[in-house]
Amino acid sequence: MHPLVNVAVQAARAAGQIILRHAHQTDRLTVTSKGKSDFVSEVDRAAEAEIVRTIRRFYPDHAILGEEGGAMGEAETVWIVDPLDGTTNFLHGIPHYAVSIGITHRGKLAHGVIYDPNSNDLYTASAGGGAQCNARRIRVSRTESLERSLIGTGAPFRDEERVRRYLPQLGAVLEETAGIRRAGAAALDLAWVARGRLDGFWEMDLQPWDIAAGVLLVREAGGTVTELFGRSEVMDTGNVLAGNLRIHAALAARLEALRSTPAALPSDTDPG
CATH class of the missing domain: 3.30.540.10 (Fructose-1,6-Bisphosphatase, subunit A, domain 1)
Structure with a gap:
């Protein structure tokens, strides 16, 4: 070590x-x-x-x-x-x-x-x-389809605007997966993705201390972590999308479909 x-x-x-x-x-x-x-x-x-x-x-x-x-x-x-x-x-x-x-x-x-x-x-x-x-x-899960996946998430509780953006995401993912868990500790959520307990995870508006260790864990366990909206480095925005390769790609595609819904995306002036 x-x-x-x-x-x-x-x-x-x-x-x-x-x-x-x-x-x-x-x-x-x-x-x-x-x-x-x-x-x-x-x-x-x-x-x-x-x-x-x-x-x-x-x-x-x-x-x-x-x-x-x-x-x-x-x-x-x-x-x-x-x-x-x-x-x-x-x-x-x-x-x-x-x-x-x-x-x-x-x-x-x-x-x-x-x-x-x-x-x-x-x-x-x-x-x-x-x-x-x-x-x-430890390794990320081998789950290949969203239909069989268990996904972790976190609700953006700090302001109503972020909640308004989050709800379409929640509905879109809920429709396609075996279940969603909102456990209330992003660090453990990411650790569980790395361990294969969760197949994927997404959340907005996290801070560096919430995710620094977890992001590395997922990547070193063979998973993928990116910025949720593909705008920048995840450590800069705190908008996290994580999972094994297939589930990450499927979640990204599902959330990408929401880009035509302005309420689901951050505005250009929103730093979070």
Whole structure:
């Protein structure tokens, strides 16, 4: 395992311990709102602080981009940290959330770690080195048709305009697949695509810390990840389309058919 991945694993497990310590007393936590349906708890902050401490102990000169702490430092190597992806699930006692740590070098995804503290599943990937879950190689599913596929998604909850664009997509995919799951933690959704539990996944308006590790996991597991609307690099927009090769292509074609429906697409002036 690469030294950077070793440190990321150590940091993710330490954060996971903090999260689990508070999982059964969420009613006592201080929770604030960052926006509509977007919450942060003292656990998010404590978990991120522990991750940052671990990184700084081994790599004090590296830069960090944290969901809670923002950008810290400048360097060729950047750690992209989501200390608790799925905070709303956590606060409601739903055991579906994860710690996500992605690492870029000179702007390219290099390593990724996603840790599910409830199942103790540890996902790791390095560029060119494949993807693993609990140290065993994982691959995307072999499902070949949308009709037999199970697809993950996430609803854009931050504003009504994005919801208006999303609903036609949801209807179009729902018509063609065996089912859709909206589990509430994009990092785990992408890890599950890499593992073959989900055949595909799409979501709009995600942040770098939501997807950095997961994007690399899917690609290293033999899958495909692109920008949902084909406009740019997925890390720049946060509009994600992922899956095995056949399902990705089929989803892309299905969503492409919506281009004649303005409500389903972002406007030219919309950065998200």
